[in-house]
Amino acid sequence: MQMTTTDDFRAHAHELIVDLDAATSAMMTLISEHRLSGPEWERVTQWQHEAYERWMTYLNTRSYPGPGDNTVGH
Structure with missing residues (x-):
């Protein structure tokens, strides 16, 4: 199964x-x-500080997956 952009985003965010x-x-x-x-x-x-910084950096540098990005492989 191929991971989609949304799956990848969710996995790393998790x-x-x-x-x-x-x-x-x-x-x-x-x-x-x-x-x-x-x-x-x-x-x-x-x-805790570094974990928070990693989270904020990820959110601020990621391009958020759009609604159509989660259709691959589903």
């Missing part, structure tokens, strides 16, 4: 969203544990 969600969840866990400093906080906040 990967980025899963990473951003995991990073945000890890950051919220540290917040709930009152661990707002130290190496783990630095690592997790950097991860």
Whole structure:
């Protein structure tokens, strides 16, 4: 089965969203544990920041698939 432009967009967007969600969840866990400093906080906040930047870059540099782009292979 050939992936369409829409399928490719969704697959990559899903990967980025899963990473951003995991990073945000890890950051919220540290917040709930009152661990707002130290190496783990630095690592997790950097991860969350970079995941967010990757997501925004993808959204801002992608040409969005049009309605007809998802018809190939269906």
